[in-house]
Amino acid sequence: MSDDAATEIVPGWETVIGLEVHAELATATKLFCDAPNQFGGEPNTNIDPVSLGLPGSLPVLNEQAVELAIRVGLALHCRVQRSVFARKNYFYPDMPKDFQISQFDLPINEEGWLELADGRQVGIERAHLEEDTGKSTHVGGGGRIHEAGHSLVDYNRAGVPLIEIVGAPDLRSAEDARAYVSELRSILVAIGASDGKMEEGSMRVDCNVSVRPMGDPELGTRCEVKNINSLRSLGRAIVYESRRQVDLITSGDRVEQQTRHWNEDEGRTHKLRSKEEAYDYRYFPEPDLVPLDPSVEWIESVRSALPMLPRERRHRLADAAGVDTATASLTVERGMDDLAVEALAAGADAGRVLVHIENNLADGSGLLTAAAFASLVAMEVGGDLTATQAKTVLAVLVVDGGEPAEVAAGMGFEAMDDGALEAIVDGLIAEYDEDWAAFTSGDDKERKKKSGFFVGQIMKATNGQADGRAVNELLARRANG
Ligand code: ADP
Numbered sequence: 001m002s003d004d005a006a007t008e009i010v011p012g013w014e015t016v017i018g019l020e021v022h023a024e025l026a027t028a029t030k031l032f033c034d035a036p037n038q039f040g041g042e043p044n045t046n047i048d049p050v051s052l053g054l055p056g057s058l059p060v061l062n063e064q065a066v067e068l069a070i071r072v073g074l075a076l077h078c079r080v081q082r083s084v085f086a087r088k089n090y091f092y093p094d095m096p097k098d099f100q101i102s103q104f105d106l107p108i109n110e111e112g113w114l115e116l117a118d119g120r121q122v123g124i125e126r127a128h129l130e131e132d133t134g135k136s137t138h139v140g141g142g143g144r145i146h147e148a149g150h151s152l153v154d155y156n157r158a159g160v161p162l163i164e165i166v167g168a169p170d171l172r173s174a175e176d177a178r179a180y181v182s183e184l185r186s187i188l189v190a191i192g193a194s195d196g197k198m199e200e201g202s203m204r205v206d207c208n209v210s211v212r213p214m215g216d217p218e219l220g221t222r223c224e225v226k227n228i229n230s231l232r233s234l235g236r237a238i239v240y241e242s243r244r245q246v247d248l249i250t251s252g253d254r255v256e257q258q259t260r261h262w263n264e265d266e267g268r269t270h271k272l273r274s275k276e277e278a279y280d281y282r283y284f285p286e287p288d289l290v291p292l293d294p295s296v297e298w299i300e301s302v303r304s305a306l307p308m309l310p311r312e313r314r315h316r317l318a319d320a321a322g323v324d325t326a327t328a329s330l331t332v333e334r335g336m337d338d339l340a341v342e343a344l345a346a347g348a349d350a351g352r353v354l355v356h357i358e359n360n361l362a363d364g365s366g367l368l369t370a371a372a373f374a375s376l377v378a379m380e381v382g383g384d385l386t387a388t389q390a391k392t393v394l395a396v397l398v399v400d401g402g403e404p405a406e407v408a409a410g411m412g413f414e415a416m417d418d419g420a421l422e423a424i425v426d427g428l429i430a431e432y433d434e435d436w437a438a439f440t441s442g443d444d445k446e447r448k449k450k451s452g453f454f455v456g457q458i459m460k461a462t463n464g465q466a467d468g469r470a471v472n473e474l475l476a477r478r479a480n481g
């Protein structure tokens with residue numbers, strides 16, 4: 001995507017990143033049974049024979065999970081297709097069947113893309129359905145399995161539906177990777193597919209990193225980094241891995257394809273294992289489930305019920321405000337783009353609307369209506385309120401609602417009429433005649449200094465009610481005439 005020198009982690013080297021994101025789908029029950037899908041319950045309470053993999057238990061596919069997976073596929077512009085569940089065989093104590101039901105060569109969603117806030121597109125290779133495992137807790141030895149005295153297993157999470165979204169190796173920097181995960185999370189939340197909470201593990205990121213000399217068309221050998229729990233660790237892990245791999249290559253070694261573990265406290269990755277290959281898992285079609293073949297009618301009804309997606313929101317606001325999508329993205333992230341678009345439609349100045357949202361509405365828009373927002377901005381642009389007064393009035397509108405003109409009047413922010421302002425300015429010119437002489441005949445530096453002095457005096461004399469722009473215009477007029 002980008003070969004901008006500013007994104008180089010090691011000069012002369014390009015980092016290539018592809019992310020595999022697992023998101024827990026926000027269903028009421030698990031993927032193959034009716035045990036509840038709930039975070040934070042007492043251990044081993046949301047379980048049943050299927051979650052525990054008891055002999056004779058059989059999977060029954062959850063329709064709601066399939067619908068959410070289709071939503072994800074459509075939101076990521078994938079082809080939604082007939083898919084087949086497969087057994088991925090490996091042993092882990094928190095996976096009692098000794099296999100995970102996943103999708104392998106025929107995933108439900110394939111070949112899509114998402115758009116970052118700045119307009120660049122990142123490929124999506126596939127987004128398939130699979131079941132989550134349970135959770136092991138290693139007791140003693142600082143929580144690490146090697147030093148633990150014993151381990152506990154909680155099967156509440158076993159069988160929770162996951163969508164695994166495999167991104168193309170299109171990312172080139174830690175910032176790209178973070179922007180990609182943020183966008184993916186916003187999409188998943190917008191379509192109601194997942195709550196996207198990285199801190200509760202409902203969204204988990206595995207990060208594939210390789211390096212190559214800048215300009216080399218071949219991809220380097222990658223390592224996959226696991227256990228990344230925040231956007232911050234994602235960035236740190238990418239920088240660490242890039243440097244480690246470049247060091248290996250430049251010292252004459254080669255990168256071995258590995259699965260590595262991010263250690264947040266040490267700020268480094270450790271080798272977990274040499275990369276396993278698909279054939280290690282002995283994939284085969286799941287014999288207890290039929291292929292999943294959603295009808296065109298179903299897919300289209302899911303499509304028509306999709307809400308507006310973050311990308312569409314950014315473009316809508318960018319068009320309405322005459323800015324680029326990167327500039328529009330903060331307002332969309334804060335969920336205030338409806339408010340902004342409506343205020344703009346009511347004629348509000350785009351620059352002021354976006355500045356207020358960025359600087360003065362970080363905690364939300366509360367009871368502020370689009371109409372009140374538009375009138376406030378109109379008063380500000382028309383010189384009836386200074387920028388500082390507008391900010392104060394805005395804070396009241398957020399908490400109490402109401403009309404900006406009334407709130408402003410209630411706070412004594414009466415528009416200064418021009419005559420009153422002129423009288424005050426003329427009084428000050430007479431009172432500080434030496435400063436005035438320095439202002440009118442001094443050099444640029446002196447002029448600037450004295451201009452600050454007069455503006456300060458005028459603000460003091462008017463209790464800050466004078467409009468800064470009107471004051472400057474008036475001072476210039478008096479100086480020239
Ligand atoms: P696997 O089945 O081993 O996980 P995939 O081909 O499905 O392998 O790729 C998994 C992830 O690795 C994808 O997100 C992809 O973008 C990423 N990836 C593949 N090759 C590279 C590479 N050379 N450098 C960085 N990331 C890569």
Ligand code: MG
Nearest residue numbers: 020166206224
């Ligand atoms: Mg993989």
